[in-house]
Amino acid sequence: MQKIKINGGKRLSGKVTVSGAKNSVVALIPATILANDIVTLEGVPDISDVASLVEIMEIMGAVIERDVDGGKLVIDTRPVVSKPLPYGKINSLRASYYFNGALLARFGQATVGLPGGCDLGPRPIDLHIKAFEALGAEMSYQEEAMHLEKTGDQLNGASIYMDVVSVGATINTMLAAAAADGVTIIENAAREPEIIDVATLLNNMGAKVRGAGTDIIRITGTQDFHGASHTVIPDRIEAGTYLALAAAMGDGIVVDNVIYEHLEAFVAKLEEMGVRMTIREDSIEVHKSDNLKSVNIKAVPYPGFATDLQQPITPLLLLAEGKGWIMDTIYEKRVNHVPELARMGAEITAVGDRIHYGAPNKLTGNQVHATDLRAGACLVVAGAIASGSTVISNIEFILRGYDNIIEKMTALGADIQIIEED
Ligand SMILES: CC(=O)N[C@H]1[C@@H](OP(=O)(O)OP(=O)(O)OC[C@H]2O[C@@H](n3ccc(=O)[nH]c3=O)[C@H](O)[C@@H]2O)O[C@H](CO)[C@@H](O)[C@@H]1O
Numbered sequence: 001m002q003k004i005k006i007n008g009g010k011r012l013s014g015k016v017t018v019s020g021a022k023n024s025v026v027a028l029i030p031a032t033i034l035a036n037d038i039v040t041l042e043g044v045p046d047i048s049d050v051a052s053l054v055e056i057m058e059i060m061g062a063v064i065e066r067d068v069d070g071g072k073l074v075i076d077t078r079p080v081v082s083k084p085l086p087y088g089k090i091n092s093l094r095a096s097y098y099f100n101g102a103l104l105a106r107f108g109q110a111t112v113g114l115p116g117g118c119d120l121g122p123r124p125i126d127l128h129i130k131a132f133e134a135l136g137a138e139m140s141y142q143e144e145a146m147h148l149e150k151t152g153d154q155l156n157g158a159s160i161y162m163d164v165v166s167v168g169a170t171i172n173t174m175l176a177a178a179a180a181d182g183v184t185i186i187e188n189a190a191r192e193p194e195i196i197d198v199a200t201l202l203n204n205m206g207a208k209v210r211g212a213g214t215d216i217i218r219i220t221g222t223q224d225f226h227g228a229s230h231t232v233i234p235d236r237i238e239a240g241t242y243l244a245l246a247a248a249m250g251d252g253i254v255v256d257n258v259i260y261e262h263l264e265a266f267v268a269k270l271e272e273m274g275v276r277m278t279i280r281e282d283s284i285e286v287h288k289s290d291n292l293k294s295v296n297i298k299a300v301p302y303p304g305f306a307t308d309l310q311q312p313i314t315p316l317l318l319l320a321e322g323k324g325w326i327m328d329t330i331y332e333k334r335v336n337h338v339p340e341l342a343r344m345g346a347e348i349t350a351v352g353d354r355i356h357y358g359a360p361n362k363l364t365g366n367q368v369h370a371t372d373l374r375a376g377a378c379l380v381v382a383g384a385i386a387s388g389s390t391v392i393s394n395i396e397f398i399l400r401g402y403d404n405i406i407e408k409m410t411a412l413g414a415d416i417q418i419i420e421e422d
């Protein structure tokens with residue numbers, strides 16, 4: 001079994017370049033199905049979610065050239081057919097739900113197994129289904145897969161109010177509505193930068209999506225799609241993870257390829273803690289920071305503090321002076337990193353809807369488990385801080401979302417490697 005071993009306590013310095021955003025690229029790849037043509041994606045991160053999506057696309061007939069090191073994907077979706085995708089890689093990642101919207105848009109039907117992804121407590125997809133039904137599709141289960149089929153000649157535009165702000169449901173509705181007859185209005189839409197990125201590609205492929213990035217998105221359907229080229233936005237969650245690491249262990253680290261506006265809430269929290277930073281046009285330099293103050297964190301939809309950064313920032317909070325709490329309003333049960341940090345000596349507990357921590361803590365290396373992607377990132381940061389050696393198992397979760405994490409951390413001076421161990 002592969003594990004990550006970190007000999008912690010080393011001060012870090014240098015530059016780390018952020019890769020393309022996981023949560024964009026996992027939607028952009030299925031979105032290329034609408035083009036029925038050749039789409040080039042640049043800035044594609046080398047993560048296992050991308051490899052899984054490429055495999056699924058190839059099963060459906062897409063012809064794909066991938067330059068892993070160059071971060072480039074050239075996808076020809078002309079040969080794609082809407083074949084049932086009940087099992088396999090489909091169940092290994094969350095974003096496989098985007099095949100529902102994309103296949104429904106192009107073929108009027110889709111049979112896709114239930115999505116996997118990180119176990120963060122309940123992750124229903126009722127809003128996706130309601131939106132597809134509002135657009136004129138019927139849903140049934142075939143074996144263990146969800147089968148969607150248009151009931152008329154075409155999907156029809158509709159007014160859709162999202163009861164809960166949902167990234168996945170907003171993007172899936174955009175995908176299906178892009179090819180519907182007439183106008184769709186999504187109200188209470190999610191506003192994450194990844195939604196703007198997907199809308200940009202869709203528009204470059206011929207779609208008419210307006211208002212992405214606000215809570216009202218208006219889509220005028222078309223059947224007139226074509227090829228396009230697109231560069232994936234930088235990964236704000238990867239950036240935030242390295243900013244937290246830099247604040248904890250850096251003697252001056254530049255986090256490059258960053259869109260600061262995507263990280264405002266996160267950077268504001270670092271500033272509140274007393275982290276010193278210089279913000280430049282596309283990079284953030286984190287200076288050596290001492291005497292950090294504890295803060296409380298409430299994870300909420302964008303533009304607020306991101307749930308995906310709640311776990312990676314926790315080890316930094318553990319170094320600050322005083323007590324504090326973290327509350328995740330999106331995933332109340334996103335607390336699996338807590339017992340692992342406690343095994344490393346942290347004063348931290350999850351009670352009710354909050355994580356309570358006392359600080360400062362002296363973390364000590366231990367054998368720990370990455371229960372999900374960002375819990376894994378949290379343990380990598382904690383391992384870099386801790387004295388002694390930390391061995392992290394279940395690293396496949398981490399590799400779902402962090403491009404070349406061993407190489408990037410090593411370049412900063414961390415003593416980190418992948419080992420084989422039972
Ligand atoms: C691949 C991807 O982009 N994953 C991200 C996406 O996940 P994902 O798109 O699955 O998350 P959502 O934004 O949909 O979830 C937000 C909240 O809405 C609820 N909900 C969602 C859909 C639904 O049909 N019904 C419902 O009740 C969820 O349980 C959750 O409480 O956004 C999350 C919230 O920013 C991030 O943590 C994930 O990294």
Ligand SMILES: C=C(OP(=O)(O)O)C(=O)O
Binds near residue numbers: 023095373374
């Ligand atoms: C929860 C995450 O991913 P997914 O939705 O793909 O499981 C994440 O990126 O933190």
